[in-house]
Amino acid sequence: MPILPTGDLEIVAQFGPHLSHQGPAGLDTGVKIDRLVQTHCCFCGQQCGIQLKVKDNAVVGFEPWYDVPFNRGKLCPKGVKRYLQGSHPDRLLHAYERDPAAPGGFGAVPYEQAIGRVAAEIDRIQSQYGPNAFALLSGASLTNEKAYLMGKFAHRCLKTSNIDYNGRLCMVSAAAGNKKAFGVDRAANPWADILGTEVVWISGANVAECAPITTDYVWQARESGAKIIVVDPRLTPIARTCDLFLPVKPGRDVALFNGILHLMIEHDWLDHEFIARHTVGFEAVAEHVEPWTPQRTAKVTGIAEATIRQAAEWWGTARTSFLMHARGIEHHSHGVQNVLGAINMVLASGRIGREHCGYATITGQGNGQGGREHGQKCDQLPGGRDLANPDHRAYVAGVWDMAPEDLPAPGVDAYEIFRKIDKGEIRGLLSICFNPLVSLPDNNFIRQTLEKLEFFATIDFFLSETAHHADIVLPGSLHEEDEGTVTTTEGRVIKINKAVDCPGEARQDWRIIQDIARTMGREQGFTFTQPREIFDELRRASKGGICDYAGITYEKIEAHYGVFWPCPDADHPGTPRLFEAGSWNAVAKGAGPFYFPDGKARFNVAPYTPPTEEVDGDYPVILTTGRVVSQFLSGTQTRRIGPLVDQYPEPRLEIHPQLAGQLDIADGDWVTAESRRGTCTLRAQVVRTIRPDTVFIPYHWGGRKSANQLTIAAQDPISKIPEYKVCAVRVSKATAPPAYVRELEPQQ
Numbered sequence: 001m002p003i004l005p006t007g008d009l010e011i012v013a014q015f016g017p018h019l020s021h022q023g024p025a026g027l028d029t030g031v032k033i034d035r036l037v038q039t040h041c042c043f044c045g046q047q048c049g050i051q052l053k054v055k056d057n058a059v060v061g062f063e064p065w066y067d068v069p070f071n072r073g074k075l076c077p078k079g080v081k082r083y084l085q086g087s088h089p090d091r092l093l094h095a096y097e098r099d100p101a102a103p104g105g106f107g108a109v110p111y112e113q114a115i116g117r118v119a120a121e122i123d124r125i126q127s128q129y130g131p132n133a134f135a136l137l138s139g140a141s142l143t144n145e146k147a148y149l150m151g152k153f154a155h156r157c158l159k160t161s162n163i164d165y166n167g168r169l170c171m172v173s174a175a176a177g178n179k180k181a182f183g184v185d186r187a188a189n190p191w192a193d194i195l196g197t198e199v200v201w202i203s204g205a206n207v208a209e210c211a212p213i214t215t216d217y218v219w220q221a222r223e224s225g226a227k228i229i230v231v232d233p234r235l236t237p238i239a240r241t242c243d244l245f246l247p248v249k250p251g252r253d254v255a256l257f258n259g260i261l262h263l264m265i266e267h268d269w270l271d272h273e274f275i276a277r278h279t280v281g282f283e284a285v286a287e288h289v290e291p292w293t294p295q296r297t298a299k300v301t302g303i304a305e306a307t308i309r310q311a312a313e314w315w316g317t318a319r320t321s322f323l324m325h326a327r328g329i330e331h332h333s334h335g336v337q338n339v340l341g342a343i344n345m346v347l348a349s350g351r352i353g354r355e356h357c358g359y360a361t362i363t364g365q366g367n368g369q370g371g372r373e374h375g376q377k378c379d380q381l382p383g384g385r386d387l388a389n390p391d392h393r394a395y396v397a398g399v400w401d402m403a404p405e406d407l408p409a410p411g412v413d414a415y416e417i418f419r420k421i422d423k424g425e426i427r428g429l430l431s432i433c434f435n436p437l438v439s440l441p442d443n444n445f446i447r448q449t450l451e452k453l454e455f456f457a458t459i460d461f462f463l464s465e466t467a468h469h470a471d472i473v474l475p476g477s478l479h480e481e482d483e484g485t486v487t488t489t490e491g492r493v494i495k496i497n498k499a500v501d502c503p504g505e506a507r508q509d510w511r512i513i514q515d516i517a518r519t520m521g522r523e524q525g526f527t528f529t530q531p532r533e534i535f536d537e538l539r540r541a542s543k544g545g546i547c548d549y550a551g552i553t554y555e556k557i558e559a560h561y562g563v564f565w566p567c568p569d570a571d572h573p574g575t576p577r578l579f580e581a582g583s584w585n586a587v588a589k590g591a592g593p594f595y596f597p598d599g600k601a602r603f604n605v606a607p608y609t610p611p612t613e614e615v616d617g618d619y620p621v622i623l624t625t626g627r628v629v630s631q632f633l634s635g636t637q638t639r640r641i642g643p644l645v646d647q648y649p650e651p652r653l654e655i656h657p658q659l660a661g662q663l664d665i666a667d668g669d670w671v672t673a674e675s676r677r678g679t680c681t682l683r684a685q686v687v688r689t690i691r692p693d694t695v696f697i698p699y700h701w702g703g704r705k706s707a708n709q710l711t712i713a714a715q716d717p718i719s720k721i722p723e724y725k726v727c728a729v730r731v732s733k734a735t736a737p738p739a740y741v742r743e744l745e746p747q748q
């Protein structure tokens with residue numbers, strides 16, 4: 001009988017594989033391969049092109065793919081080592097059922113039996129407690145085809161309101177802000193517009209570690225004379241090469257944006273013609289930023305007044321610019337206000353929608369963009385349509401061959417799903433491509449909640465921390481085992497190609513979902529035989545919506561290395577620059593290029609409010625959390641890739657020497673960080689690159705190493721994004737290493 005890997009998940013990566021036909025630096029060792037498959041990286045939203053080397057149905061290495069215009073063959077450490085995960089001994093090759101008597105707590109069961117149990121439990125829970133008592137969690141690492149299918153599975157097959165996705169933890173503040181200001185949610189410009197721009201403004205984005213290929217664009221701009229401005233509480237690698245660094249106190253970005261706009265108005269660094277022709281609402285915002293003097297801005301943000309003035313001058317007087325932000329300004333209980341503050345600054349400058357005049361949020365997961373467009377968000381239907389809008393419901397119901405009134409109402413966000421489980425309103429859960437036990441804030445609550453479920457099933461290719469709490473684990477597919485499309489950070493739809501077959505009993509994710517529908521006797525609408533058929537239906541379902549994919553085909557993508565949406569018909573070339581004069585949207589409406597009936601963008605008053613949890617005498621230090629270059633998200637994949645583990649084996653608490661000195665902490669000491677919700681003991685990394693009032697912990701580990709034991713479950717009221725970037729902690733030197741380290745020490 002196949003034995004489930006039982007290794008302690010905290011140390012499991014120690015046996016990361018080195019089973020490759022490729023030398024450590026990715027150099028060819030002369031082994032003959034069967035074929036090269038052109039595809040894209042499985043990790044972040046940059047979606048770099050890569051060629052996978054395949055031998056004997058295994059990915060054994062890679063070669064750069066120089067033709068892809070976005071990355072021109074360049075890759076980051078994760079892209080280079082990604083091929084090592086497929087042959088990891090932990091790969092799930094069978095379905096598993098929870099069995100306390102079996103080693104590791106799970107026993108392998110035949111695939112059909114596992115599907116039968118999932119189908120029966122959904123049926124039972126829905127008939128006993130109603131359709132909404134069964135919830136789905138999905139992910140933005142899934143292809144557009146799978147994301148679309150998950151939305152359809154929830155709304156058409158299970159008729160539950162309760163589906164949401166892990167992008168809720170990621171880009172929803174940017175999405176909500178963009179919708180409010182522009183009526184659409186996508187990067188306004190392709191990355192090519194970064195090259196040749198005069199000022200690049202980066203707020204809350206650790207570009208060099210989290211969007212490494214974007215660094216190359218920023219540096220190329222700098223080579224041609226661009227000034228780089230970085231706003232971050234940490235002097236990140238990109239900040240170390242910038243022209244002006246604004247070490248903002250976590251949670252204060254909207255105050256900074258308001259302060260910059262104040263100075264733009266004071267010095268008349270405004271594009272009056274653009275404001276008059278293409279926007280509404282400037283006066284109210286101007287009035288709102290009036291009290292945001294440089295003195296007050298400096299006091300609130302912790303940035304020197306002279307630095308604020310310098311940033312405003314460079315930004316205000318530039319002729320071209322590109323503003324980018326990421327989770328650093330978005331992971332807040334006022335994340336949407338931060339985003340709106342940034343957009344106000346862009347609109348006032350008039351520098352958007354033209355060559356070298358750009359604005360974008362940097363997306364996160366591989367399909368961070370497409371994953372939020374086609375119906376797996378709790379209030380959404382495909383094409384960026386709205387589940388609460390009667391016209392949108394009628395259109396999609398038509399494509400799905402069902403009555404609009406049979407579509408459920410909008411549901412609740414991912415965290416609220418757990419609150420509803422806690423209250424007993426949700427009794428069953430199926431999760432795919434989501435590891436909430438590591439990634440949600442205050443995860444001690446999540447652990448208790450998972451155990452309250454009457455039935456929990458998960459689809460993954462590794463036994464994630466969350467999967468340990470499942471009743472059934474279904475073996476899904478790795479990126480290289482399926483084909484489909486993904487939409488990159490630029491809004492470019494690209495094609496993922498299959499390199500190898502699923503091993504053992506593992507199945508492509510979309511087949512698993514359809515197998516459940518079929519076993520429930522509800523196969524109508526779930527009889528696709530290949531991803532291309534799902535994509536063709538997605539194209540129809542998105543037609544006429546904001547995210548219009550109707551004119552995109554697999555062939556067109558392959559011929560052009562990707563197609564930017566909207567692409568409304570077969571002859572349309574796609575839309576790299578979203579708000580260009582004469583764009584499809586502007587021409588279709590006979591108005592301006594923004595996605596409102598009058599074609600104008602909206603200024604939005606963006607008030608400053610402090611973070612939910614301020615520091616105080618008991619918890620005097622700000623904790624902020626995020627990422628390191630060699631680990632990815634909840635770490636299920638990268639903690640199993642030996643060379644990446646070697647690069648950053650365990651979480652460390654970054655602390656400034658000044659604070660470390662006060663607390664008698666030296667580099668490498670064990671320290672305990674404690675919040676109102678939990679504690680975490682880890683080693684200190686004493687660095688001069690962080691504000692002295694702030695500590696930083698990367699969140700890629702589970703169990704006792706998880707930063708999310710400490711974080712707060714406060715959420716933005718509009719986007720429902722959690723406040724990962726600020727909570728209050730106390731830090732002290734630990735009296736002993738954490739228990740898991742002591743357990744590993746040799747016994748005397």
Ligand SMILES: Nc1nc2c(c(=O)[nH]1)N[C@H]1C(S)=C(S)[C@@H](COP(=O)(O)OP(=O)(O)OC[C@H]3O[C@@H](n4cnc5c(=O)[nH]c(N)nc54)[C@H](O)[C@@H]3O)O[C@H]1N2
Binds near residue numbers: 206231250624
């Ligand atoms: N190596 C790696 N790359 C990744 C990922 C990964 O896990 N690992 N994940 C992908 C995903 S899903 C995402 S969402 C992106 C995330 O990409 P980023 O958003 O760039 O990464 P984070 O580390 O979450 O946070 C970015 C920065 O915000 C700063 N910050 C913290 N608080 C504040 C604040 O209040 N204001 C400002 N201005 N800055 C603040 C942090 O110091 C950090 O440097 O990366 C993607 N790429």
Ligand SMILES: Nc1nc2c(c(=O)[nH]1)N[C@H]1C(S)=C(S)[C@@H](COP(=O)(O)OP(=O)(O)OC[C@H]3O[C@@H](n4cnc5c(=O)[nH]c(N)nc54)[C@H](O)[C@@H]3O)O[C@H]1N2
Binds near residue numbers: 167327434724
């Ligand atoms: N403290 C703190 N917490 C954070 C953040 C932070 O900055 N600080 N960042 C947040 C952000 S931005 C994000 S995006 C979330 C991410 O949080 P999660 O979405 O929970 O993280 P992932 O590691 O992507 O989890 C995905 C799971 O799905 C599996 N998986 C990946 N691809 C596929 C696939 O194609 N098919 C199937 N079946 N399974 C797949 C992986 O093995 C993994 O177990 O974390 C959030 N949590």
Ligand code: SF4
Binds near residue numbers: 076077078079
């Ligand atoms: S930048 Fe992102 S997509 Fe490109 S190789 Fe690195 S992880 Fe993969």
Ligand SMILES: [Mo]
Binds near residue numbers: 169170171364365
């Ligand atoms: Mo993310």
